[in-house]
Amino acid sequence: MERMLQHWSCQSFGTDCKDLTEMAVRTICLTPIYIFAGPILLALGQEERLVRIARVIALWVIGINFSFVPSFTCQMFLQAQSKNKIIAYVAAISLGVHVFLSWLLMVHFDFGIAGAMTSSLVAHWLPNIAQLLYVIxxxxxxxxxxxSWFAFKDLWPVFKLSLASGGMTCLEVWYNSILILLTGNLKNAEVSLNALAICININALE
Structure with missing residues (x-):
C-alpha cells in the first residue's frame, strides 16, 4: 500500500518534491525519539549498560537520518534521466571511503563507537554532496x-500524503525494532542483540 501511494503521489505532485517532503517529515517526527532514546529505553526495561551505548549511537543516527532527505531526492532525479552510472560510481567511492575510514578510526586510532559513527556519517553524506555537485x-x-520557490507550491496535499506514506513505511520496518526491544529483555542481552543484528543485516541483503 505504501508503494502504491508513493507511485500515485509521485505522478500527482512530482517525484522529487514528494520524496523530499516525505523523508523530511518522517525524519523530523522521529528526531525526538532519538534525542530521548536513553530515558525511553530505560523505561522499557533495557539494561543500563546497553542504554548508555544506545544513547550515544542514537544521537549520531540523527545526522544519518537527515542524509536520506537529499539522498533519495537526488537519486530519483538522476534515475528519471537514466543517469544510473553516476549513482553507482558515487556509491562505489562512498563504500571505499567508508571501509577506509572505518579501519582508520576504529582499528588504527581506536576511537570505538565515535569512529564507527563518524565513518558512517561521512559515508552517508558524501554521495549527497557528490550528486548535488553533479546536478548543479x-x-x-x-x-x-x-x-525555485515553485518547489514549495501545493505542499499541504503533499504533506498529507507524506504522513500516510511515512506512517505505513514506519509500520513496515518497525517490526525489527520491536524484535530488538524484546531481545534486550532477555538474559545475556548483549550476545542476543549481536546475534539478532547479524540476522537482520543478512535478511536486509535479500
Whole structure:
C-alpha cells in the first residue's frame, strides 16, 4: 500500500518534491525519539549498560537520518534521466571511503563507537554532496534550472500524503525494532542483540 501511494503521489505532485517532503517529515517526527532514546529505553526495561551505548549511537543516527532527505531526492532525479552510472560510481567511492575510514578510526586510532559513527556519517553524506555537485555543475543541464520557490507550491496535499506514506513505511520496518526491544529483555542481552543484528543485516541483503 505504501508503494502504491508513493507511485500515485509521485505522478500527482512530482517525484522529487514528494520524496523530499516525505523523508523530511518522517525524519523530523522521529528526531525526538532519538534525542530521548536513553530515558525511553530505560523505561522499557533495557539494561543500563546497553542504554548508555544506545544513547550515544542514537544521537549520531540523527545526522544519518537527515542524509536520506537529499539522498533519495537526488537519486530519483538522476534515475528519471537514466543517469544510473553516476549513482553507482558515487556509491562505489562512498563504500571505499567508508571501509577506509572505518579501519582508520576504529582499528588504527581506536576511537570505538565515535569512529564507527563518524565513518558512517561521512559515508552517508558524501554521495549527497557528490550528486548535488553533479546536478548543479552541469551534469543535468537539460533538466536542471536551479532552485525555485515553485518547489514549495501545493505542499499541504503533499504533506498529507507524506504522513500516510511515512506512517505505513514506519509500520513496515518497525517490526525489527520491536524484535530488538524484546531481545534486550532477555538474559545475556548483549550476545542476543549481536546475534539478532547479524540476522537482520543478512535478511536486509535479500
Amino acid at each position: 555543475c552541469g551534469g543535468c543541464k537539460d533538466t536542471w534550472r536551479g532552485f
